[in-house]
Amino acid sequence: MAKTGSSKQKKMNARVDFTPMVDMIMLLVTFFMLCTTLIKPQTMEIAMPSDVETDAQNQTQVAANKAITILLGADNTLYYCVGNPTEVPFKKTEYGKDGIRQVLMKQNADALKQVQALKDKFAMEQSSDPETFRKNKEAFQAALKEIKEGKETPSVIIRPSDAATYDNLMSILDEMQICSIGKYVIDKFTDTEQGYVDAAEGGGAAQ
């Protein structure tokens, strides 16, 4: 009887209780999970076009009637002009989907239609195979680039004034992406542009 009792006790001792360890590890896992997922969306980027190429391009584009000039003024104001700035007066508009996006979408309607068709086409060809997926993606990017750089698409000249904020510039660059505009330039804001802004303000008040 005494023998069996002692062996029973030994058997119980062999089992280690893992519950506290699991508790602790669970805590650590949650900690690391939250840390990693929260960081990822915070670093995104936009690639800027090189300035050397655009300078030469700019000269030819200003004359073309497909050019859109956007002026960014102080206090989140925005002026645009479709065509030659010396002939066409600037109009005031605002940031976001009801303002400048309407203008850009209208000017770039053909390209946008093509982009949509392209997106639909590639959406049909979704594949789980990583190799095909990569190939599809590359083909998509190439086709997208071709549409964006087509002859008929408008080219946009962005001229931020010193009073504009970085946020304004980023909003406009965002619009370029949303409206699938491939040709855009960030250029200087000179006294001539200030004159256009003043004229637009004066015109707006008269109306």
Next chain:
Amino acid sequence: MGRFKIKKQDTFIDMTPMSDVMVLLLTFFMLTATFVKDEPVKVVAPGSVSEIKIPETNLLTIFVEKGGKVFMNMDSPKGMEKLAKEMRKSHGLRLTDAEMKEFVNVAMFGSSKSQMAAWLKLENAERNSYLNDNPKAGIPCDSTHDELKEWVGAARAVCGEDMGIAIKADKTTSYAVIKKVMDSLRSIHENRYNLITALKNEE
């Protein structure tokens, strides 16, 4: 007696497989975790719909704070060390070897070359408050006194062609400051860089 014993054992759940899985998960998350570097100066990036990821290695980040001060960092201590050596060799940054060691470990730097040694002598908390509060802090990048291009040029020289440049500017920064930074980069033919933004949904 026998029955009694079996019942008692049943209440004891075996946690070993669970802890096995947990440890595996834990190691996975620990290894993949990337922590944000402590940024002494608060910079709120503007939102954008762009979804391109930032390159993870060999990255030079230029910070523009809302007051217009410019700071910089490299993503790895190795890069910082190479950068400091190059600056000492070619652009007359006067640092002793001990100060170089300090420099390698700072999260973010930004003061004129002449102030650098004095800044490195400060305690960690004082360094951050210097960057935040002192109007003289920040890398000078005027057209007359442009040290930013020396720093970027030096980094490009030691880190090779595949080094990425990222600009992280506060959303309320005036464009005048951004223009100075961009002009400075343009003058050394650095035309490809990334602008760091936060993710935003299309309206």
